[in-house]
Amino acid sequence: MTGSTARPDFTAHPDFTAHPDLAVRTLGGSVLAASDESFAEKENLLNPWAPAFDAGTFGPKGQKYDGWETARRRPGPDGALGHDWALVRLGLPGLIHGVVIDTAWFRGNYPPHASVEACAMDGYPSPADLATAAWTEIVPRSALTGDTSHAFPVQADRLFTHVRLNMFPDGGIARLRVHGEVIPDPGHLTGLTVDLAALENGARVTGCSNGFYSSPDNMLFPGLARNQADGWETARRRDGANDWAVIRLAAPGTIALAEVDTTHLKFNAPAAFALTALDGGTETPLLPRTPLQPDTRHRFRLASPEVSHVRLDIYPDGGIARLRLLGALTPASEQVLKERHRALRAG
Numbered sequence: 001m002t003g004s005t006a007r008p009d010f011t012a013h014p015d016f017t018a019h020p021d022l023a024v025r026t027l028g029g030s031v032l033a034a035s036d037e038s039f040a041e042k043e044n045l046l047n048p049w050a051p052a053f054d055a056g057t058f059g060p061k062g063q064k065y066d067g068w069e070t071a072r073r074r075p076g077p078d079g080a081l082g083h084d085w086a087l088v089r090l091g092l093p094g095l096i097h098g099v100v101i102d103t104a105w106f107r108g109n110y111p112p113h114a115s116v117e118a119c120a121m122d123g124y125p126s127p128a129d130l131a132t133a134a135w136t137e138i139v140p141r142s143a144l145t146g147d148t149s150h151a152f153p154v155q156a157d158r159l160f161t162h163v164r165l166n167m168f169p170d171g172g173i174a175r176l177r178v179h180g181e182v183i184p185d186p187g188h189l190t191g192l193t194v195d196l197a198a199l200e201n202g203a204r205v206t207g208c209s210n211g212f213y214s215s216p217d218n219m220l221f222p223g224l225a226r227n228q229a230d231g232w233e234t235a236r237r238r239d240g241a242n243d244w245a246v247i248r249l250a251a252p253g254t255i256a257l258a259e260v261d262t263t264h265l266k267f268n269a270p271a272a273f274a275l276t277a278l279d280g281g282t283e284t285p286l287l288p289r290t291p292l293q294p295d296t297r298h299r300f301r302l303a304s305p306e307v308s309h310v311r312l313d314i315y316p317d318g319g320i321a322r323l324r325l326l327g328a329l330t331p332a333s334e335q336v337l338k339e340r341h342r343a344l345r346a347g
């Protein structure tokens with residue numbers, strides 16, 4: 001690596017939105033059910049893109065919105081209005097550090113109040129199963145305004161798998177973001193060859209030289225990148241140095257195979273890359289500077305020592321769609337993950 005050696009730890013950032021959105025569709029989040037979705041579909045709540053709006057686009061049900069929008073409630077026989085709710089399965093279970101409720105573009109039809117509850121249930125519960133769960137209020141009933149992104153920090157030292165968004169009494173919400181730390185189920189990792197760099201296994205990018213076009217965490221997302229924006233892309237470097245990102249692995253382990261994927265990066269793939277293990281002040285080369293082809297999934301066998309952090313250097317700049325580091329957790333890591341999961345699951 002050349003150039004700046006500063007490595008700010010993104011994961012220690014006080015702004016909770018620096019943590020991944022555990023509910024986003026591209027990490028597997030799903031809106032399982034909602035009280036109503038007459039005007040606009042509940043699934044829009046978890047769209048990964050910024051809410052869009054095209055004024056004067058009317059479908060058979062009214063103005064089109066890129067969000068979840070319910071019908072206008074009318075008092076029932078008892079005079080009560082009731083409220084609307086949407087039930088969300090997080091794509092990845094985790095510790096929730098904050099929630100964003102974004103009423104983008106909903107100006108005359110936003111809900112005046114909303115709240116969020118969360119619960120943890122093992123296995124694959126149905127909406128009926130979840131009705132019997134022990135729900136904890138993580139965002140109390142709070143006032144909302146129209147066309148605004150509302151950030152609510154959350155303090156809860158417990159793992160959650162599902163959230164329920166309530167709006168009072170009705171209206172439209174463009175997006176729900178649930179930011180936090182992934183707490184993987186150790187039963188899905190121990191004794192197996194796993195991707196130690198996968199976000200879904202608890203890995204994170206803790207620092208990078210440049211994230212101008214897209215976040216380096218994107219390299220750790222599941223599946224193949226859908227397009228160039230779905231990976232990590234830096235700005236064009238003009239200083240002769242090179243770009244880099246540091247990945248904190250799911251837990252310390254040994255790496256047996258690295259996949260460096262430049263899919264969709266056709267005119268902006270790096271010319272080469274290198275992988276280095278970082279352990280405190282010690283740097284151990286894992287793969288030397290190696291040429292890369294554009295738009296290609298490259299795989300390299302390697303034999304690594306026990307590793308907790310890996311630096312990916314790219315020369316000189318460009319984009320990486322995905323980085324996979326397949327290997328095994330150490331016995332000590334397996335124990336740490338099991339104990340952390342047990343403690344956070346118990347609440």
Ligand SMILES: NC(=O)NC(NC(N)=O)C(=O)[O-]
Nearest residue numbers: 039061062063064065069109
């Ligand atoms: N012009 C509107 O947006 N009206 C309504 N909503 C939609 N989607 O048409 C409403 O009543 O909230």
